[in-house]
Amino acid sequence: xxxxxxxxxxxxxxxxRQLALLVPVAEHxxxxxxxxxxxxxxxxxxxxxEAASAFLDELRARLRDxxxxxxxxxRTLRVHLGGMP
Amino acid sequence: xxxxxxxxDDPGGSLRVTPAGSVVVATDALLASADxxxxxxxxxxxxxxxxxxxxxxxxxxxxxxxxxxLQHLRERCESARDAFTRVAEEYTRGEVFVExxxxxxxxxxxxxxxPALLGMLARLVMFSPQTLLLGGLLGWAAxxxxxxxxxxxxxxxxxxxxxxxxxxxxxxxxSLLATSIDDGVLGISGMPGVLAGLPGAELSPAxxxxxxxxxxxxxxxxxxxxxxTAVATERVSTTRLDAAPVGVRExxxxxxxxxxxxxxxxxxxxxxxxxxVFIGPTETFSPxxxxxxxxxxxxxxxxxxxxxxxxxxxxxxxxxxxxxxxDEVLVxxxxxxxxxxxxxxxxGDWNVVAVETHGAPAGHIQLPEGVSGLxxxxxxxxxxxxxxxxxxxxxxxxxxxxxAGDAPLPTTEAAPAHQRTAYERTATAIDAAESRxxxxxxxxxxxxxxxxxxxxxxxxTVMTYRSTRLTGD
Numbered sequence: 001x002x003x004x005x006x007x008x009x010x011x012x013x014x015x016x017r018q019l020a021l022l023v024p025v026a027e028h029x030x031x032x033x034x035x036x037x038x039x040x041x042x043x044x045x046x047x048x049x050e051a052a053s054a055f056l057d058e059l060r061a062r063l064r065d066x067x068x069x070x071x072x073x074x075r076t077l078r079v080h081l082g083g084m085p
Numbered sequence: 086x087x088x089x090x091x092x093x094d095d096p097g098g099s100l101r102v103t104p105a106g107s108v109v110v111a112t113d114a115l116l117a118s119a120d121x122x123x124x125x126x127x128x129x130x131x132x133x134x135x136x137x138x139x140x141x142x143x144x145x146x147x148x149x150x151x152x153x154x155l156q157h158l159r160e161r162c163e164s165a166r167d168a169f170t171r172v173a174e175e176y177t178r179g180e181v182f183v184e185x186x187x188x189x190x191x192x193x194x195x196x197x198x199x200p201a202l203l204g205m206l207a208r209l210v211m212f213s214p215q216t217l218l219l220g221g222l223l224g225w226a227a228x229x230x231x232x233x234x235x236x237x238x239x240x241x242x243x244x245x246x247x248x249x250x251x252x253x254x255x256x257x258x259x260s261l262l263a264t265s266i267d268d269g270v271l272g273i274s275g276m277p278g279v280l281a282g283l284p285g286a287e288l289s290p291a292x293x294x295x296x297x298x299x300x301x302x303x304x305x306x307x308x309x310x311x312x313x314t315a316v317a318t319e320r321v322s323t324t325r326l327d328a329a330p331v332g333v334r335e336x337x338x339x340x341x342x343x344x345x346x347x348x349x350x351x352x353x354x355x356x357x358x359x360x361x362v363f364i365g366p367t368e369t370f371s372p373x374x375x376x377x378x379x380x381x382x383x384x385x386x387x388x389x390x391x392x393x394x395x396x397x398x399x400x401x402x403x404x405x406x407x408x409x410x411x412d413e414v415l416v417x418x419x420x421x422x423x424x425x426x427x428x429x430x431x432x433g434d435w436n437v438v439a440v441e442t443h444g445a446p447a448g449h450i451q452l453p454e455g456v457s458g459l460x461x462x463x464x465x466x467x468x469x470x471x472x473x474x475x476x477x478x479x480x481x482x483x484x485x486x487x488x489a490g491d492a493p494l495p496t497t498e499a500a501p502a503h504q505r506t507a508y509e510r511t512a513t514a515i516d517a518a519e520s521r522x523x524x525x526x527x528x529x530x531x532x533x534x535x536x537x538x539x540x541x542x543x544x545x546t547v548m549t550y551r552s553t554r555l556t557g558d
Contacts, residue, residue, distance in 0.1 A: 006144070010144045011144045011145075013144065014142045014143065014144030014145035015144075015145055015146065017139070017142050017145065018139040018142050018145040018146065018148070021135045021136070021138055021139040022135065022136065022139050022148075024135065025132045025135050025136060025151075028128055028131075028132055029132065032125060032128070038118065038121040038122050038125050038162075039118045039121070039122075040113075040114040040115075040117040040118045040121070040519055041114060042099065042112055042114035042115055042118070043099055043112065043114075048172070051168075055161075055165050058161070059158070059161065059162070059165075062154065062157065062158050062161065063158065065154060066151065066154040066155055066158060069150050069151050069154060070136075070151050073146070073148055073151065076146065077145075077146060080146065
């Protein structure tokens with residue numbers, strides 16, 4: 001039994017394809033996490049204002065979390081690509 | 086409830102928007118927030134598709150964990166957007182319930198009290214006219230005789246106490262009154278008061294506003310007031326126009342004073358002409374028709390759905406400008422000009438495709454399909470409420486309080502929330518609106534003229550008109 005041979009060029013193409021797909025995702029998530037609030041200032045008061053503020057905090061935290069996860073994959077892809085002949 | 090508008094000199098409140106075809110009122114900021122969340126959802130959906138595509142690459146790395154995060158983010162945005170919609174719906178439901186209740190009570194009171202008051206007045210006239218006369222004289226004598234006479238004293242009193250007629254509460258009261266006059270008439274004609282509140286117990290469609298105005302016109306006519314006349318309209322000037330109006334404020338600025346009608350003709354090679362018709366506000370508030378058709382008579386007769394002099398004058402000007410029935414027309418007006426603009430659009434005699442009104446008593450006029458635009462009102466301006474509540478929803482409704490919260494009211498002009506300056510500030514605030522609903526309308530109104538001027542052979546001409554009543558008729 002021998003392992004099936006894998007074409008390195010095909011692997012590189014696959015990794016490059018993944019990188020091309022994921023880099024814009026990481027960039028968008030970064031911009032969304034630090035960009036202007038998706039909520040326009042309004043006359044919210046009391047519980048509504050608190051709910052809006054909590055939502056914003058949660059949204060930004062989740063955007064940063066998704067950005068970090070995507071960045072991890074992008075970094076790994078770059079490491080793999082860098083190590084390839 | 087007020088919003089910082091971003092302009093320290095602007096005493097106005099936040100913009101409240103009712104999209105076309107809807108009755109749900111929301112602030113522009115709330116709608117803009119929903120728009121931004123919708124855009125974020127769409128972008129996250131795009132991200133998700135990319136991640137799924139990356140994960141599907143056979144010769145790539147497995148990509149766990151990102152897709153569920155994006156999916157959850159998208160759902161969270163969607164649920165927040167739904168929550169905003171619910172906030173607006175619940176606010177509207179509460180407002181509609183309270184207003185509906187107030188309106189029914191007002192109708193019943195009018196139908197019950199109307200005959201009683203009329204009966205009392207008739208008894209006084211028949212059996213004790215001297216008491217009526219004495220009461221009237223005593224009341225008149227009780228008014229201090231100032232430098233401008235007693236009428237001047239009354240005017241000065243309202244100038245010094247603008248808060249009495251400048252509030253959303255007073256506007257609501259006027260609106261209730263406007264839809265209750267016909268119920269008073271029903272009561273006088275014998276209908277029991279409790280029945281006046283029933284659906285359909287109205288003398289005219291749209292809450293009986295037109296019938297109420299007709300009643301006022303008929304009663305005033307007995308005293309020589311609100312009597313219509315023929316009108317004559319002349320072109321005052323014809324000049325070249327360099328630029329199309331951009332934004333709500335610029336359109337408001339083109340609504341004329343003195344020469345009551347301004348017509349802009351836009352032309353481009355190979356295209357039928359388009360026209361912008363800008364109609365001025367009331368020029369005189371005397372209830373007795375004099376020389377200017379832009380008077381109180383046209384207001385009352387116009388709200389009553391009859392043929393006011395100012396409407397006939399505008400149609401004369403439109404005919405003189407060469408507007409053909411099929412030519413596309415944008416009408417814009419302030420105050421009575423807005424009423425006339427709406428009447429022109431509703432007439433079906435002209436191909437009006439866009440309407441922009443500022444402070445118009447025209448909410449009871451039903452517009453035909455295919456008309457879009459903006460109906461702009463200050464909620465502390467009682468003049469639009471003379472036509473009752475907003476019943477037509479063909480246009481996007483944009484409202485705000487001209488003097489919100491503790492903003493000081495000017496004491497130099499009557500009804501400050503109805504003044505052009507107040508509407509200029511509101512127009513500027515609308516130009517800064519962020520919601521897609523409002524921006525789409527502004528863009529559409531802007532492009533009506535700008536599209537033509539950008540085409541080959543694009544050019545524009547402006548004609549101004551002055552109309553007078555033929556009071557000898």
